[in-house]
Amino acid sequence: MDIPVFILAGLLVHCVFLVSIFDIYFSSPLVHGMTPQQTSLPPPAKRLVLFVADGLRADSLYELDSNGTARASVLENNGSWGISHTRVPTESRPGHVALIAGFYEDVSAVAKGWKENPVEFDSVFNESKYTWSWGSPDILPMFAKGATGDHVYTFCYAAESEDFGAEDAAKLDMWVFDHVKSFFNSSRNNQTLFSALNEEKVVLFLHLLGIDTNGHAHRPNSREYQENIKQVDEGVKEIASLIDNFYGNDGKTAFILTSDHGMTDWGSHGAGHPSETLTPLIVWGAGVNYPQKVTTQFFEDNFLKEWKLENLKRLDVNQADIAPLMASLIGVPFPLNSVGTLPLEYLNTSALFKAESMFTNAVQILEQFKVKMSQKKETTLSILFTPFNELQQYIQSLKKSTVLFYGFASAGMIITFFLLIQTCPWTYYIYCLLPVPVWYAVVFSFFYRSALTVGLLVFAGWPVITQLWIQAKVLYSLIWTLLCVLLAIFPLMPVVGREPNIPLVIAAGLLTILISFFSLASLCKSENKYRDNEDLKVYFYQIFSVALSTYVVGSTHNSLKIKQGLPVMNQIISWMTLALLLLSPTFLFERLFSILLSLMSTYLLLSTGYEALFPLALFGLMFVWINMEQEALQHYGLSLKPKLAVFNFTCTMDITQFRQLHLDDVRRSFFFVFFIVTAFFGTGNIASINSFDPASVYCFLTVFSPFMMGGLLLLKVAIPFVLVSCAFEAVQVTTQLSSKRYITCCISALHFFFLVKDYGSWLDIGTSISHYVLVMSLTIFMMVMNGLAQLLTTRRLGLPRRNKHHSM
Template identity: 80%
Template sequence: MDIPVFILAGLLVHCVFLVSIFDIYFSSPLVHGMTPQQTSLPPPAKRLVLFVADGLRADSLYELDSNGTARAPYLRSVLENNGSWGISHTRVPTESRPGHVALIAGFYEDVSAVAKGWKENPVEFDSVFNESKYTWSWGSPDILPMFAKGATGDHVYTFCYAAESEDFGAEDAAKLDMWVFDHVKSFFNSSRNNQTLFSALNEEKVVLFLHLLGIDTNGHAHRPNSREYQENIKQVDEGVKEIASLIDNFYGNDGKTAFILTSDHGMTDWGSHGAGHPSETLTPLIVWGAGVNYPQKVTTQFFEDNFLKEWKLENLKRLDVNQADIAPLMASLIGVPFPLNSVGTLPLEYLNTSALFKAESMFTNAVQILEQFKVKMMSVKTMYILPDCVSYHFMLLEYFVCLQVSLCKTLINLALEGLSYYHTYDRLFLGLSIAVSFVGWTTYVILVIIKAHTNLTKTKSTVLFYGFASAGMIITFFLLIQTCPWTYYIYCLLPVPVWYAVVKEIPVIQDLATNVLSLHIGQSAGFLLVCILGIEILVFSFFYRSALTVGLLVFAGWPVITQLWIQAKTKALIWTLLCVLLAIFPLMPVVGREPNIPLVVALSTYVVGSTHNSLKIKQGLPVMNQIISWMTLALLLLSPTFLFERLFSILLSLMSTYLLLSTGYEALFPLALFGLMFVWINMEQEALQHYGLSLKPKLAVFNFTCTMDITQFRQLHLDDVRRSFFFVFFIVTAFFGTGNIASINSFDPASVYCFLTVFSPFMMGGLLLLKVAIPFVLVSCAFEAVQVTTQLSSKRYITCCISALHFFFLVKDYGSWLDIGTSISHYVLVMSLTIFMMVMNGLAQLLTTRRLGLPRRNKHHSM
């Protein structure tokens, strides 16, 4: 197979492998076509007021300050005298969109939405707002529109401030909350002169939603333990008190208003959220008003977090819920249908109603979830030929509906299990198809490399083409009678051409087996053991970053093992020292670190320090600093293309950008990494003589623009396998050296303050990805130098293929969302790495071989 065709085939196959995981694990669990369910009995409340204090931690609200007084005295008095309280347990990712979807729609983050939107959910879903008679909402333009857009009819109204108001460098972000409170007051005052609005407000099934973003913004800018964050809590407390009083007075204290205060997510001590730290997943929940239980006195109660004594609330019953349970609670209080896709269970202990109303509400909750199960089951039943046990499963559920209401919780659990069963019904055979393709492709790649770079047999054997064609037809027929989606044809038919290509190389396989058997058993076993150990270190590094430390320490001894230290003692010593230095970084924390601006300033320009000082005294982002920061992104291709000069130029340019995006020790990482890469280039030059290669270019005068066909110089050598593994290991180190999946989820906005402070998720996310990519670029450019100076034809992606297959089998569909999401993220990351390294190779060639120059004007001499 020609090289371009082989590369194209490889890209297509890897794209299929990557996309398959989204069809297998990332398909939307939502179903449509259910019948709305609501309680027939009159509800206890006519209206509901929902306060969501964005980014409010449970402990920040409930704990007492240093003087023993409550930070939120009004809300403290409510939970002690008028209402019920507890903890709302959120799920990962602890971000605003999934948190609000869980609160208002009753289902957790739709994983199919991860790559499709930030501010809006890309799939249609029902919500309490949509089921209400009218909903009015005030707050952030990032949250409110997604619930109005998905609503049927014209009954969900939003009032948002400008997106530019969400400025992390603003003087005081509490103004965002003050804006909401002021506009709610103006809204009710104006309604007295607007008969249409006044009549609408006096309808039943009304929802008022106040989204309060100030606490979250102050937490990002100043940290949750700051004076600004804690003062903002007091201001929210006062605002909630005023709004509650205003609404009670507006309705003549009719006792038909229910109030809920909660949060979409918490925040870590260092001002980030997105991962699974308890400070992010434990959010407050206080409910009071119509239909809500009064405080319940208890003598003892036990929770694993042991917060009750610290909060001085050990004698008031704490009622914990899952975040999705709040949606059915709101629906029950005002008597609207439960959101169609809700998977929450109604927390009965919050209700102060008759036993009949509780029973009816619980039964409605059970039937609403059962409706989802029935629709999901029928959708699968129309696609596949199901066994008789499925019909029995359905009959069992129907039997539970006919039994007494006390079995509703059992019914809910059974229906949820059924939903999960049918959602993952086709996961097994799709996974097997991809795994078989994986093994086949990896085998084929190895055979192609062996054929191209050894003296083994190059001829191909004739195989029964019609046998593979028949297998493909049988698989196609099976998929046709099952009426499967078109993507299933790709996943299930892919093994046929892949294994056909493998079987055609039977002579090569036989020749390879003969050569392997002729080798010394100890040598073969040793090489195999080293390969397996190396791959396992890479795999373990995804779970335990300290594995990279072990690998780097082993690398430090490479010159001693190969006796390179004899001919290059100075270079070997520097290599060892830099390996040990770089090995320190994977042991450092990736989240939870406090900014260390002096350390960054010591290595960079005045811009970082002056930017953070300006933000600290609340003077905003200096315009000149912002201009300088953006200009540093355009200084890459101005140096000569000689190896040393170009690599040093790339380092300086990328290092400047990286420093502007740094807040702590990670500022040292690219310097240590590139120092090791520079020594690696020199060490590989010394290693060339080990297999007698006479051509050894002088690095001092080597020019990247010198074109040469490196595949024609020499055959593959075992040292090339080591070089490729070094490259893959350094690429993984480039990512996990200072970060991991949690550190990306827990993105700290302080990293981008030199570029912008106004909340812009896509721009901030882009800058974060740039920071993550810079170490990759440094390693890729170094490997480009190694590749062309050692005449190495790189086939480095084999290691990634094997690692990706390993991670494919480690993907979970059970446990917490964090466990499942992390396992999928690891697979996607290592799978993307294979494609990503091909892109990095092209980028490295661009950066090392291209040079920008100013056009010269021709001089005209007059006679």
């Protein structure tokens, strides 16, 4: 079979397997065709006002301020309160879906990145007579998009207003409050609008994003975050008073104040920490119980004592329970896809109304089961359709680790047995058995990053174990050991929950410049007759670029700290640096170091802490790896070894016909896979991507732009991959082995296929998907990286060369 056809066939197979999990595991659980259910009794409220303070933590609202007074002024005298328990991912979209539609994120939405639902869903807004909403363009349109008819209206500020570098993000909330005031004032001169506002089953939704934005930019313990909460509290009081006055204090308005998610102390959200999953809930007005005095109440947490709220009854709910509560208060049908249960203790109605509402809630949930069962019957043979009586899920993830361990241990024993019966030299045991713990560490690192530390510490002893230090220079062996130990520290560092450390980023930039000058001095002293000294100018431009990036990082974060925003010149320089790629001549070490400098400028601009040092440590190890692998050539009697000092990537030729595969080649492939995995998990994991710090992209933009920010984050993730791939390209050509001879094992992909989850938290589901996608994409990704490495190592991207004029 022709090689290109074989490669294309392999790519096609991997793509099919990659897509298969979405067809096998992830089909939408939402069903349609249910009959709407609502209580026939008159509701206690004619209208509902929903305030959602995005990113507001429960403790931040309920705890006493510095003056010893409650931040939530409506709490003690007006209504009932409690904690709304959210589910992961603690993000704005799934939080609002749970609040307003009553169900937790549709698992099939993973195919669209959780940005929009692949199927339509019902919501309280859709069931209302009219809904008016004000706030973010990222949240409001998704509930208007799927609404039937023309009765859900949205008023959004410009997306550019969501600026993390703004002097005060509370202006977003002030915009909402001001526009609501203008809306009610203008309605007095608009009879159509005035009549609509006086209808029953009306919903007013105020989405307040300022607290979330200030939390990301300044952290929840900052003055800005706390002041924003006070401003929201004052705004809520003012809007509530305005609405009551507008309707003549008719007592028919219900109010709800809550949040979509909380926020960690370091200003992120997305995972399952209590600071992210515990959100406030305060309900008051028509049909709502007044504050209930109690003498004692018990909760496992100690929040009541901290908040001085021991005597006010705390009523906790699940986030999805708020949707049926809103529906019950204004008498609209329960959202068809809701899984929430009505929190009766919040209602101040007759026992009959409560009983009818409970019954309606139960029938509405039962309707979903009936439709689902009917659909299942239609697509299943009758003899095979039997109810499953024991609805239990048996999950034992520590057992998974045990099976994994014994599986690799068994593989090691089998290899040892075959080596024994062949009476192989003791070095063969090392060559064959070393990949076993390495591959085990690779798989295990998907669950525990610290496994990479173990693997790197094993690598540190490689020159001694294999006696390679005798053939190679002792200095290289020592540097190899030192860099392995140094790199082993990074997987032990936290990936979320750390404060930015800009001085460390600046130190990384200065260290890069210092190393560059030493390397430049070494190149100037070298006696490579093929080198053109004019090409050294490229290095000066690259060093200048690193220095400029270092300055921009410090300058930008200092400017944001004093609330002067992102300097325009810094932003221009950052984007120009991103687009600038200069590469030195194609001599091996010069080209590799040139690639590092080109990528390091961008990496510094995207760093906020210790990870800025990671590319330097990784590149140093790759540099030594190339030298060590060339020295290992004599293991199989190859006397012809290229002189690395003058080795040129563009002069290589395919000499694989003179070279057969050896055991060391298998070990090299394992080394490559391990370093590729280290490149990803060394400074991050799925959780770090899920809740990345927006400060990482502040040199490029501060206005919220998920696609742009996500693209920059992926670029940062890809840079270590490129460094490893380019180093591996050098290893291949210097050890006289073509990359076509390497075959990637897909056994681990099969392992992760069976670990994919379509149940549990979104973090668990997303992690299982990411693991499978990462492993399944590894083959495709390595082919892409191999092509990119060949492009970067063999092509010339430099400054325009001056023509030399010679006299006759």
